[in-house]
Amino acid sequence: MNKIFALAGVVIKELYRRKDFYVLFILTALLTFAAGSANFFHDAKIVRYLKDICLLLIWVSALLVAILTAARQIPAEREARTIFPLLAKPVSRAQLIVGKFLGCWLATGLALFVFYLFFAVITGSREQIWPVGVYLEAAWMQWVMLAIVIGMVLLGSIYFAAPSSTTTIAFIVVVGILFVGSHLNTIALQQGEPVQSILAFLYFTIPHLEWYDLRDFVVYDMGMAPVGAVALATLYAAAWTGIFLLLTWLGFRRKNLTT
Amino acid sequence: MTVILQTQKLRVEYRNRDFRQANKVALLGLDLEVRAGEVFGFLGPNGAGKTTTMNVLLGFIPPTSGSASLFGIDVRQPIARQRIGYLPELTYYYKFLTAEELLRFYAKIFGLSRSETDRRIADLLKLVELEHASKRPIKSYSKGMQQRVGIAQSLINNPDLLILDEPTSGLDPLGRMKVREIIQRLKDEGKTVFFSSHELGEVEAICDHVAIVHQGELKAMGTVAEISAGHPNLEQAFLKVVGYQNAAAS
Amino acid sequence: MKVSPWILLAGLLALAFTLATKLAATADNWSGRSKPENVFEMLLGDGRRLFANESFTMADVYFHSGYYPSMFDQNAKEQREIIAASHGHKETEEEEKKEDFFGQPHDWIDAFGRNFRITRHTHLAAHQEREILPWLRLAADLDPQKIETYTVGAYFMREHLGRPNEAEAFLREGLRHNPGNSEILFELGRIYRENRHDLNRARNVWEYGVKSYLSLSPDLQKENKLVYEELVMNLARLEDEAGNYAAAIKWFEKGKVVSPAPDAIQKQIDDIEKKLAGAKPVAAPK
Ligand SMILES: Nc1ncnc2c1ncn2[C@@H]1O[C@H](COP(=O)(O)OP(=O)(O)O)[C@@H](O)[C@H]1O
Ligand SMILES: [Mg+2]
Numbered sequence: 001m002n003k004i005f006a007l008a009g010v011v012i013k014e015l016y017r018r019k020d021f022y023v024l025f026i027l028t029a030l031l032t033f034a035a036g037s038a039n040f041f042h043d044a045k046i047v048r049y050l051k052d053i054c055l056l057l058i059w060v061s062a063l064l065v066a067i068l069t070a071a072r073q074i075p076a077e078r079e080a081r082t083i084f085p086l087l088a089k090p091v092s093r094a095q096l097i098v099g100k101f102l103g104c105w106l107a108t109g110l111a112l113f114v115f116y117l118f119f120a121v122i123t124g125s126r127e128q129i130w131p132v133g134v135y136l137e138a139a140w141m142q143w144v145m146l147a148i149v150i151g152m153v154l155l156g157s158i159y160f161a162a163p164s165s166t167t168t169i170a171f172i173v174v175v176g177i178l179f180v181g182s183h184l185n186t187i188a189l190q191q192g193e194p195v196q197s198i199l200a201f202l203y204f205t206i207p208h209l210e211w212y213d214l215r216d217f218v219v220y221d222m223g224m225a226p227v228g229a230v231a232l233a234t235l236y237a238a239a240w241t242g243i244f245l246l247l248t249w250l251g252f253r254r255k256n257l258t259t
Numbered sequence: 260m261t262v263i264l265q266t267q268k269l270r271v272e273y274r275n276r277d278f279r280q281a282n283k284v285a286l287l288g289l290d291l292e293v294r295a296g297e298v299f300g301f302l303g304p305n306g307a308g309k310t311t312t313m314n315v316l317l318g319f320i321p322p323t324s325g326s327a328s329l330f331g332i333d334v335r336q337p338i339a340r341q342r343i344g345y346l347p348e349l350t351y352y353y354k355f356l357t358a359e360e361l362l363r364f365y366a367k368i369f370g371l372s373r374s375e376t377d378r379r380i381a382d383l384l385k386l387v388e389l390e391h392a393s394k395r396p397i398k399s400y401s402k403g404m405q406q407r408v409g410i411a412q413s414l415i416n417n418p419d420l421l422i423l424d425e426p427t428s429g430l431d432p433l434g435r436m437k438v439r440e441i442i443q444r445l446k447d448e449g450k451t452v453f454f455s456s457h458e459l460g461e462v463e464a465i466c467d468h469v470a471i472v473h474q475g476e477l478k479a480m481g482t483v484a485e486i487s488a489g490h491p492n493l494e495q496a497f498l499k500v501v502g503y504q505n506a507a508a509s
Numbered sequence: 510m511k512v513s514p515w516i517l518l519a520g521l522l523a524l525a526f527t528l529a530t531k532l533a534a535t536a537d538n539w540s541g542r543s544k545p546e547n548v549f550e551m552l553l554g555d556g557r558r559l560f561a562n563e564s565f566t567m568a569d570v571y572f573h574s575g576y577y578p579s580m581f582d583q584n585a586k587e588q589r590e591i592i593a594a595s596h597g598h599k600e601t602e603e604e605e606k607k608e609d610f611f612g613q614p615h616d617w618i619d620a621f622g623r624n625f626r627i628t629r630h631t632h633l634a635a636h637q638e639r640e641i642l643p644w645l646r647l648a649a650d651l652d653p654q655k656i657e658t659y660t661v662g663a664y665f666m667r668e669h670l671g672r673p674n675e676a677e678a679f680l681r682e683g684l685r686h687n688p689g690n691s692e693i694l695f696e697l698g699r700i701y702r703e704n705r706h707d708l709n710r711a712r713n714v715w716e717y718g719v720k721s722y723l724s725l726s727p728d729l730q731k732e733n734k735l736v737y738e739e740l741v742m743n744l745a746r747l748e749d750e751a752g753n754y755a756a757a758i759k760w761f762e763k764g765k766v767v768s769p770a771p772d773a774i775q776k777q778i779d780d781i782e783k784k785l786a787g788a789k790p791v792a793a794p795k
Contacts, residue, residue, distance in 0.1 A: 006367035010353060017355040017396075040643045041666065041675040048571060049643040081350040085412055088317045088345035088422075089368045092337040141625070182622050183579065185615060208618060211625045216575035222627055229624035256273075256320045258311075 003091050004099040011103025012110065015069060021111055024061040028115065031057055032122060047126045048219050054122060055215045058115045059142070063174060066108045066146045070153035071166040073100045074252075083257060093253050097154065101245055104150045109143050129221075137224050138214040144237040145212030149174055151244030152207075158252050174209060181210040207240040263420055263451055264293035264316065268325035271311050271475075285311040286475045288325065293453050293468070295419075298446050300466035300483075301455040304501055308475045309455035310348055313424050317345055329420065341369070344418035346409050348425050354398035358389050358408050361397065362415055369416040383411040386441070403434055410441065421445060423454035427461060439465055459494040469493070473501045561652030568644035568661070575627040638669045649682070659683030660696045667696075673704040692736045694718035698743065708751050715744050738767045745777075754785045 015021055032054045040046050077083035087096070116139045124130050149170065156166040180187065184206075188199035211233050214225055269289040272282040286308045293299045303309050314320045315327050318334050332339040352361050359380060366376040384390045387407035392400065397408060406429070413421060423442075427435040442452050442465055456462050462469060463483060470480040478500040479486050483493060490496040570577040611628060614620035633640060645662040648655060659680055666676035680697045687693060694714050702711035722730065722737045730737070745760030761778045765771040 002370060003368050006364055009367075010356070010364055013360070014353070014355050038643070040646045041662075041672065041679065043639050043642060043670075043672070043675075046639050046643060048640040080352075080354075081347060082353055084317070084319060084347045085345060085350055085352070085365075085409070086368075087319060088340055088343070088347075089365060089416075090337045090339075090341040091368050095337075182619070185619075203618070204616075208622065211622050214625055216627050217625075220571075220574035220627065222574065226624050229621065232621070233625070254321055258314055258320055 003095050004102055007091075007096060007099025008103035008106055011069065011073065011100060012107045015065070015107040015110070020068060021065060024064060025111075025114060025118075028054070028057040028061050029118060032118075036122065036126075045126075047123060050126065051119075051123050051219045052215070054119050055218060058112075058119060059213070059215070062108060062112050062115060062142060062146060063149065063171070065111045066104065066149050067153050067167050067170045067174070068163075069107055070100075070104045070150040071157050071170065072163040073104065074154065074157050075161060075163050075166075078257060087257070094249050097245060097248050097252060101147075101150060101154060101241075104154075105143075105147050108146050108150065112139055112143055112146075131218075131221070131223075134218055134224050137227075137230060138218050141212040141214050141225075141230060141233065144234050145209050147241045148207050148209060148237050148244065151241040151248070155244045155248040155251070158248055158255065177206055177209045178213065179210075181206060181208050208236075212237070261295050262292050263295050263330050264291065264299075264328075264453055265331075266291045266312065266315070266325065266327040269312070269315060269322055269327055270324045271308075271315060271320065272323045284475060286315075289472065289475070289477055291470060291477065291480070293420075293451060295451055296446075296449055297468045298442060298452045298466050299454070300462035300469040301453060301472070302457060302459070302462060302469055302497060303455070303472040304457060306474075307472045309472060310424055311475075312472070313345075313422055313455065316422060317343075342416070342419045344413035344416065344421045346413040346421075346423045346426050348428070350409060351405065352397050352408055352412070355396055357394050357396055358384065358400075358411070359393040361408065362411060365412050365415045371416065379415055379417065383414055386414075387411045387437075402429075403431065406430060406434065407437075410438065418450070420451045420453065423452065425455055425457075427456065427458060435461070459492075459497055463487075463493045471497060471500045557651040558655075561648045561655055561658075564644050564648040564651055565655065565658060568641040568648070571641045571644060572633055572638070574631050574633065576630050635669050638665050641665065649679075653683075653686035656683065656687060656690055656692050659693055663696045663700070667700055667704060673700050676700055689717070689721035689724075691718040691722040691733060691740060694721065695736055695740050695743070698740075702743075702747060708747055712744065712747055712751075715740050715747070719744070734767055738764060741767070742774075749781060754781050757781055 032050070035053045036050050074083075077086065083096075087093070091099075116135055120130065120132075120135055152173070153166060153170045156170055157163065160166045160169070181203075184199050184203035188196045188203065191199060216222065217225055266289050269286050269291075270284070271286040272284050275282050289308070289312060291301075291312070301309055301312070311320070315322050316329060316334055317340065318337075321335075327334045329339040329343060334340075353364075356364065362380045362383065363376060366379065371379065380393075384393050387410050389404060389407055389411065392404060397405065400408065410426075413423070421442075426438050426442075430438065439461065442454070445452055446465070466483055468480075468482055469486055471478045471486070479496075486500075487493045487496045490499065611623065614623065642662065642665070645658050648658045649662070652658070659682070663676040663680045666672040666679065677697065677700050680693050680700070683693045684690065684697070695718050698711045698714040698718065701707045701714060718740045719737070722733060722740065725733065741760050741764040745757050745764055748754070748757035748760060758778055758781055761774050761781070765774045765778075768774055
């Protein structure tokens with residue numbers, strides 16, 4: 001376990017020593033401030049659009065942080081050959097994968113924490129309300145979803161040598177699921193065969209990332225989503241993350257690292 | 260004396276991505292034995308299969324057939340690498356870490372205690388003369404300094420067996436000198452050193468045992484004296500073994 | 510000769526800036542179109558109109574606090590009735606039920622997913638209705654020719670948010686982009702009449718609206734019959750209230766022609782005529 005944490009620590013250090021995160025955060029903050037300074041009919045109490053925009057930016061940024069970080073881990077180790085001195089130590093490839101996963105996930109969590117803190121301060125200063133539970137739940141669900149995404153990206157990263165291909169594909173897949181994941185069966189009904197069966201199959205087999213988007217609950221002050229459902233969704237995410245990590249390990253464990 | 264590094268009928272084929280071409284056979288049935296306390300020179304011209312052998316020993320590539328073990332443990336088990344140190348032919352280290360952080364990270368992988376870690380890091384930074392730069396990110400290091408970080412990391416666990424892949428190639432004379440000193444010191448401490456090289460003068464100076472591989476096959480193995488018997492020096496013996504006729508004739 | 514790249518760079522920048530100041534004045538004439546109204550027009554050109562509809566829909570989404578059919582929800586499209594276009598919601602229980610576009614869950618994925626969606630049909634409380642305004646503002650910026658934006662926005666600001674001044678300014682903005690539009694004029698007249706109780710200005714605006722309607726082509730007139738009817742009827746009631754019974758009758762007569770219920774109007778005319786007969790001294794027209 002210590003080995004896994006040591007591996008994760010390196011990933012986290014990398015995140016906060018690279019510029020990506022700061023750029024994303026500053027961009028998010030700037031855009032939010034710009035949106036916040038807009039004047040709509042001299043009404044200073046309007047706040048939901050601001051929450052909406054800020055959360056959207058947070059979703060995009062966190063997704064970028066997670067995907068970009070995860071996609072480059074293993075390829076960068078191989079590219080820079082740092083994987084050789086590392087694996088020459090008593091650490092298994094499974095531990096390497098789990099350590100990388102944990103690092104990416106914790107690093108993303110750190111980023112999420114900063115983002116949501118910013119969000120809470122911005123909206124709190126406007127609305128004077130602090131629904132901490134709602135924020136925590138929304139952030140938790142997002143973080144849990146990002147675990148699936150990170151697992152998926154790690155799997156991709158052992159098959160696609162270039163992190164840019166992994167990143168692009170992952171982004172398309174994740175955004176695709178978020179947008180149409182829950183509608184695939186409805187869309188399927190309007191299609192002919194074989195598209196119908198394919199879509200219906202996908203509907204039942206893809207990880208349903210769209211569940212984890214609780215932005216509407218936050219934006220529209222709807223209170224918390226049922227906690228029991230959140231717990232179940234967490235379990236579901238853990239299962240999918242496990243599936244992806246297992247697949248990653250199966251692909252990686254016998255991989256010849258010199259090619 | 261106990262055998263601590265062993266390969267048996269080790270065969271490695273690199274699978275070719277292009278199906279029409281045959282697989283590249285890098286090792287065809289290599290039998291090696293390194294005993295405790297030896298400084299073992301692993302010799303061979305470029306492309307002989309030295310790095311490949313080390314890659315198998317370290318578990319980077321699975322053998323096509325045959326087996327390899329360290330301290331009697333199959334190399335596929337991570338624990339086989341608990342007591343070894345390894346210096347790759349070329350590497351870069353995590354550029355965003357400092358030398359000290361890098362060593363601390365590797366120490367954690369070995370499960371060293373905190374006080375042990377602190378002591379080792381201090382010793383090693385002194386040994387490779389990087390104390391002054393230990394708090395700077397590695398990306399600011401020169402090539403030579405990076406190589407010295409490499410040496411330091413290979414020694415972090417106070418290994419009983421050191422595997423060095425052409426440790427002196429690409430170093431300036433001073434650097435070579437330094438590496439030779441370190442190998443000598445480890446030998447004095449009773450450690451085993453297994454290193455590849457094609458710098459024969461150097462090998463002659465510090466090795467007691469050598470093996471010569473050529474095109475994936477073991478051509479000779481024994482003490483330096485045994486191998487160079489009947490030749491003016493190790494270099495001539497080497498050239499003869501790898502089939503360089505002219506030299507052998509002279 | 511060796512030139513420092515920095516000097517070269519500085520020279521080129523200076524050149525570029527000088528040219529820019531010289532050319533900016535004439536650049537507008539090149540493209541042959543007027544100066545862009547705002548950043549959206551500059552960035553999106555005419556494509557911005559597409560986004561205007563989206564933005565208008567978002568106002569509706571906000572009005573329902575996120576309870577809204579996506580473009581994939583079947584049959585939902587027909588039920589997508591724009592909020593505010595209906596000028597305030599008076600949905601009955603039944604209608605509310607009909608709007609349950611989710612229906613029964615199709616499968617466990619759908620059923621479970623509903624935990625994380627807003628599944629309650631609600632409307633914003635009166636004081637929260639301001640939240641839809643940014644989308645209307647955006648819609649107006651994206652497509653200044655979209656009349657609904659102004660009328661809906663003004664309706665909420667006037668009726669629910671108690672901000673007739675902003676409503677008036679928004680309508681005037683709409684008029685600037687759509688001179689003489691009778692729908693906007695109608696809304697504007699309501700501000701004068703209902704909020705400011707200024708019958709004269711209301712009358713002027715509405716009469717201008719009628720005039721502007723009558724100058725439309727027959728096709729457009731047919732399309733906008735409803736607003737004409739509203740204008741005429743409101744004018745009639747206004748005159749009635751002002752005591753100008755003759756004028757009121759004149760407007761009611763016009764309303765009768767277009768109204769689907771001419772009998773009811775006739776009854777109103779009769780009532781006024783009774784009043785005329787009863788109270789001889791006619792109130793002097795204001
Ligand atoms: N990843 C690889 N794919 C295919 N062939 C390889 C690969 N690595 C090494 N080889 C081949 O295997 C042989 C042995 O290489 P190597 O072990 O690197 O030699 P050495 O280290 O002794 O110079 C060479 O012929 C080399 O071309
Ligand atoms: Mg080599």
